[in-house]
Structure formats: C-alpha cells, structure tokens
Amino acid sequence: MQVTEKGQVTIPKRLRDAAGILPGSQVSFALEGGKIIIQKVSMGTDDRRKALRAAAKRVRTSLDKPFRQMDSEAIMAFLRPSDEDHA
Template sequence: MHVTEKGQVTIPKHIRDAAGVAPGSEVSFSLEGSRIVITPVATSVKQDRRAMLRAAAARVRGSLKPEFRQFGADEIMDFLRGDAAAPAAKRHGRR
C-alpha cells in the first residue's frame, strides 16, 4: 500500500465493508506501539439521514406503477412537473 505525499491511503474495499466504513463515515486514528489503528466512530446523524433517505427512495421505487419503472429520475421529475411528453421525447432523443 502506498502513502501519498499528503499522507493519504486507500482502505481496501473488503476492509471498509467489514468495518462498516462508507463514504462520509468518520474514523479515528490511534497508535498502539508502532501500529496505526483506524477505528470507525459511532454512526453519525448524516449517515442515519442517508440511510433513511435510501430506504424511503426504495419504498417509492417499489410503489411505482410498472409503466413508470422504466423511467429515470429526470423523466419522473419531468412527469411530476407536468411535462407528460418529456419521458417519451427523452427516450427517443427528441428533447
């Protein structure tokens, strides 16, 4: 593992996953002898909000009628704003 000039390293994905460290997570550093120990800090409010928003988005996606499940976020927003022709136009490159 290489340490950059700024002192940065990349924590391998399998270790991040096992430790529950995700983007936006906070960690603390400590020294135990000559070892550097990185410890995840308790879940922050920001992470809790993100988890709640992801869960809400999943519920909304699951409740969509089949004809809307094919649309992306922009197309759904266009539809909700009242531009009902926008999803079809966007799919066919006419926007």
C-alpha cells in the first residue's frame, strides 16, 4: 500500500468493516515497537448527542421552513415509524 505525499493511506474495506470504522468515525494512532496501531475511538454519550445535534442542524438547514423549527428530538420522533405503520 502506498502512502501519499500527505501521509494518507486507505484502510482496506474488510478491515474497516471488521473494526466498525464508518465514514465520520474517529480513530487514534499509536506507535508500539515500530508498528503503527490504528484504533477506533469510542464515542461517549455526550459525544453521540453532540454529533446527533450537529447532524440534525445540517439536515434542518436543507429542509423546508416547518422542519427548520424542529429540534433533534422532534426530527427523530418524525422519522420513527408510528404504530399505524406496523399495522
């Protein structure tokens, strides 16, 4: 695998899948005995909430005016299937 001039490499898909690394995932790097270790960083509850709020804000800016007024909880409630959808 070749390293670009910027120091970038592509993590092979099978390894990303096995480690649960998705687009937007945070990773950390460590040097252990001459080996570079890449590890997925787990997000805490506060980090997940912050990420959800940021995503909801991005979505709201692309929606019609009534949806822009909704907070993340209202958007999630809107997206969840209702009992009628299961009937």
